Each structure stands twice: as C-alpha cells, then as structure tokens.
Amino acid sequence: xxxxxxxxxxxxRAFQALADPVRRAMVARLSRGPATVNELAEPxxxxxxxxxxxxxxxxxxQLVTRTKEAQRRPVHLNAGALEELTAWIDHYRxxxxxxxxxxxTVLAELDAEQGAPGNRSHKENRS
Numbered sequence: 001x002x003x004x005x006x007x008x009x010x011x012x013r014a015f016q017a018l019a020d021p022v023r024r025a026m027v028a029r030l031s032r033g034p035a036t037v038n039e040l041a042e043p044x045x046x047x048x049x050x051x052x053x054x055x056x057x058x059x060x061x062q063l064v065t066r067t068k069e070a071q072r073r074p075v076h077l078n079a080g081a082l083e084e085l086t087a088w089i090d091h092y093r094x095x096x097x098x099x100x101x102x103x104x105t106v107l108a109e110l111d112a113e114q115g116a117p118g119n120r121s122h123k124e125n126r127s
Contacts, residue, residue, distance in 0.1 A: 007084075010061075010062060010081075011084070011088055013060060014062070014063055014081060014085055017058050017061035018085075020057075022046070023057060026064075027082075030075060030077035034077075035074060035075055036075070037052055037055065040055070058075075
C-alpha cells in the first residue's frame with residue numbers, strides 16, 4: 001500500500017470511530033489525561049464490556065493507546081493521530097477560506113463599480 005492510501009485508510013478509521021458520541025466523549029475525557037476502563041465507563045449507562053469494545057475501536061483507529069502500569073491498563077489519547085485529523089480538516093478549511101476571500105474581492109469590486117460616478121447605486125436600482 002502506498003502512503004496516500006494508508007493515510008486515507010487511517011483517516012477513514014478515525015472519522016468512523018469518532019462518528020459515535022460515546023467514543024467522542026471518551027476522547028474528550030482522555031484529553032484531560034489517561035483513564036482506566038472503569039473511569040471511562042463512569043458517565044455512561046453501559047457495561048464495562050461495551051466500553052472495552054469502544055476503546056478497541058479507538059485503538060484500531062490509532063486514536064488511543066493502552067499501557068500496563070502494575071495492575072492498571074490506562075488508556076491514553078494519541079495526540080499525533082488527532083493532529084493528523086486536524087491537519088486534514090485545516091487543509092480544506094483554508095481552501096474554502098481562500099474561495100470566500102476571492103468572492104469578497106469580487107463583491108467589493110462590484111460594489112465599487114456600482115458606486116462609481118455615472119453608475120447608479122444598488123438603492124437607486126431598486127426604485
């Protein structure tokens with residue numbers, strides 16, 4: 001697989017994982033620091049087994065990692081994976097912002113032409 005295809009596959013898995021509100025809430029919680037399965041389960045009316053399945057999906061999407069500390073297996077947020085998502089979103093946001101700036105320029109030019117001597121203004125055109 002080439003790098004572009006791998007990147008697309010990672011993005012697909014990440015966005016699919018984040019499509020679930022429980023997983024988004026878990027990511028939000030993990031942004032404050034590592035947590036155990038039981039800690040992640042606290043705000044939800046679901047079993048720890050269901051939470052474990054959600055964590056597995058997040059792991060498959062490389063959004064979280066797990067470590068072993070004595071008897072605990074805390075879950076950690078993978079900030080690098082979130083940065084990859086942010087970079088992808090920003091790329092398209094910047095493209096659209098440039099398109100809006102271009103549109104603003106065209107509209108400003110049209111307004112300037114409408115206000116030039118010899119041209120009637122928008123208000124005059126309505127009467």
